[in-house]
Amino acid sequence: MRAILDVRQKVAALYNRFPYPNYPLLARPRWQDGFLTSSYFAGRLCAQDVRATTSPRGDVLVAGCGEMLPYIIRKWEPGGTVVVNVDLSGRSLGRGRVRTLFCRGASEFHEQDILEFLEVCGARGRTFAHIETFGMLHHMDDPLPAIRAMTRQLAPGGTIRVMVYNSPARQWIHALQDYFSVILREQLETDLVAAAHMARRILQGFAETSPLVADRIRAIGPGTMKNPARLADTFLHPHELRWPIERWFTGFSSAGLRLAGLFDRYGELDDLPNPLWNFHTRQDTAQDTAQDTAQDTAKLLAERAADRRFEGNLEMVWTCPAEMRASEKIPPRDARHLSRLKFRGPPHIWFEFEETRHLSVTNRIRIWHAFLDANKIGAEVWGKNDRTLQRLARLGAIMPDQLDAPRALIAARKMEDAMSPPELPRHMPLARDGDTGPHASALRTLDAALSQLTSRDQA
Ligand SMILES: C[S@@+](CC[C@H](N)C(=O)[O-])C[C@H]1O[C@@H](n2cnc3c(N)ncnc32)[C@H](O)[C@@H]1O
Numbered sequence: 001m002r003a004i005l006d007v008r009q010k011v012a013a014l015y016n017r018f019p020y021p022n023y024p025l026l027a028r029p030r031w032q033d034g035f036l037t038s039s040y041f042a043g044r045l046c047a048q049d050v051r052a053t054t055s056p057r058g059d060v061l062v063a064g065c066g067e068m069l070p071y072i073i074r075k076w077e078p079g080g081t082v083v084v085n086v087d088l089s090g091r092s093l094g095r096g097r098v099r100t101l102f103c104r105g106a107s108e109f110h111e112q113d114i115l116e117f118l119e120v121c122g123a124r125g126r127t128f129a130h131i132e133t134f135g136m137l138h139h140m141d142d143p144l145p146a147i148r149a150m151t152r153q154l155a156p157g158g159t160i161r162v163m164v165y166n167s168p169a170r171q172w173i174h175a176l177q178d179y180f181s182v183i184l185r186e187q188l189e190t191d192l193v194a195a196a197h198m199a200r201r202i203l204q205g206f207a208e209t210s211p212l213v214a215d216r217i218r219a220i221g222p223g224t225m226k227n228p229a230r231l232a233d234t235f236l237h238p239h240e241l242r243w244p245i246e247r248w249f250t251g252f253s254s255a256g257l258r259l260a261g262l263f264d265r266y267g268e269l270d271d272l273p274n275p276l277w278n279f280h281t282r283q284d285t286a287q288d289t290a291q292d293t294a295q296d297t298a299k300l301l302a303e304r305a306a307d308r309r310f311e312g313n314l315e316m317v318w319t320c321p322a323e324m325r326a327s328e329k330i331p332p333r334d335a336r337h338l339s340r341l342k343f344r345g346p347p348h349i350w351f352e353f354e355e356t357r358h359l360s361v362t363n364r365i366r367i368w369h370a371f372l373d374a375n376k377i378g379a380e381v382w383g384k385n386d387r388t389l390q391r392l393a394r395l396g397a398i399m400p401d402q403l404d405a406p407r408a409l410i411a412a413r414k415m416e417d418a419m420s421p422p423e424l425p426r427h428m429p430l431a432r433d434g435d436t437g438p439h440a441s442a443l444r445t446l447d448a449a450l451s452q453l454t455s456r457d458q459a
């Protein structure tokens with residue numbers, strides 16, 4: 001128990017110092033880019049009646065909400081849905097509350113550990129139509145009880161959207177986390193801001209010496225280096241589980257959930273059948289079969305993570321098994337809410353790929369409106385190009401219920417025969433011969449861990 005409290009306190013301290021993702025309070029984010037967070041998207045993926053996905057059908061829980069998701073999800077959910085935000089960090093909740101002040105619909109804010117919160121919900125019989133938990137579970141001492149508790153509090157047919165780290169792809173980050181935990185020990189306990197600034201300077205210095213570090217830092221993008229909250233979240237975290245992919249999949253499926261879709265944000269899984277749709281048609285299979293399918297998927301991902309063909313995080317939607325669903329009475333569609341969504345432009349990510357970049361503004365808007373209405377959509381919209389259709393389907397811009405059977409088959413097919421792993425540049429040692437300073441051994445340990453990443457490729 002003491003260890004659990006220790007983890008919670010350290011995690012709360014980090015996010016109280018650096019609420020995540022720490023965007024300016026007056027910034028007006030393009031909330032429609034957060035379509036993946038919505039109960040609408042998860043419901044569509046699980047082949048639910050479209051009326052059920054656009055009407056208030058139960059509360060939505062945001063587990064480990066941080067400071068931005070309370071706003072984004074409030075914008076996505078119909079006014080009649082209560083958005084229930086839970087986080088260990090009071091400061092993140094405070095910022096989330098300010099952002100939602102002028103939004104339609106009710107929001108709740110609870111400064112509590114998620115497991116404790118769910119236990120109270122269990123005692124009071126409170127359930128949720130949808131649970132969003134992005135980037136939280138891997139910061140818990142043991143996420144399995146929380147996964148089981150979330151499943152228990154899901155309403156029939158409920159959905160969970162989750163992101164957890166793809167740990168095998170983060171070995172270089174783990175090596176740096178271990179290094180900083182030694183050399184910045186004092187600052188990490190007394191002054192997190194100073195620790196973040198020092199870590200940034202050190203990383204910049206390392207990148208000048210080691211092409212490997214320079215390459216990896218480039219790959220995570222300038223946003224992480226510039227934003228101290230993201231830098232601390234990545235490199236200075238007091239508690240990040242390093243679980244193999246299979247362990248997460250076992251955790252979710254043994255709780256009684258089944259995989260509804262896997263979001264391939266960077267198009268790394270084009271040699272697999274559409275991973276977002278792959279499970280959509282299998283919702284009625286027995287739970288044992290669904291567990292086997294989930295394990296097969298986990299194995300495929302683990303193989304690809306091992307040679308870096310797959311570096312993205314695990315972004316998944318899970319749902320209750322079909323036999324747990326009850327026939328719900330669906331309230332009428334919230335038409336005003338839908339019009340407000342339509343008024344905004346479509347998510348950027350749909351049109352950032354080579355197969356979709358060329359689409360005209362008119363066709364982008366048609367795709368967006370058809371997505372929101374769950375209307376059928378024809379080949380003229382994607383320029384009759386199968387690869388454009390396939391990419392849009394992998395990004396969730398076109399869902400299975402919008403296509404006739406032959407086109408749905410095309411959209412579900414793999415796009416490539418094989419994907420090749422990215423080549424990593426070599427690591428150049430950061431420790432100098434004869435270094436004997438107090439941190440020399442930490443630097444040598446770091447060198448050894450980083451060199452191993454590329455030596456495995458050459459072996
Ligand atoms: C990386 S941030 C992600 C925030 C938000 N989900 C997002 O994607 O922007 C992780 C959040 O989970 C919260 N968290 C971590 N462990 C938690 C726990 N046991 N109970 C509740 N919240 C927790 C942290 O305080 C932090 O705000």
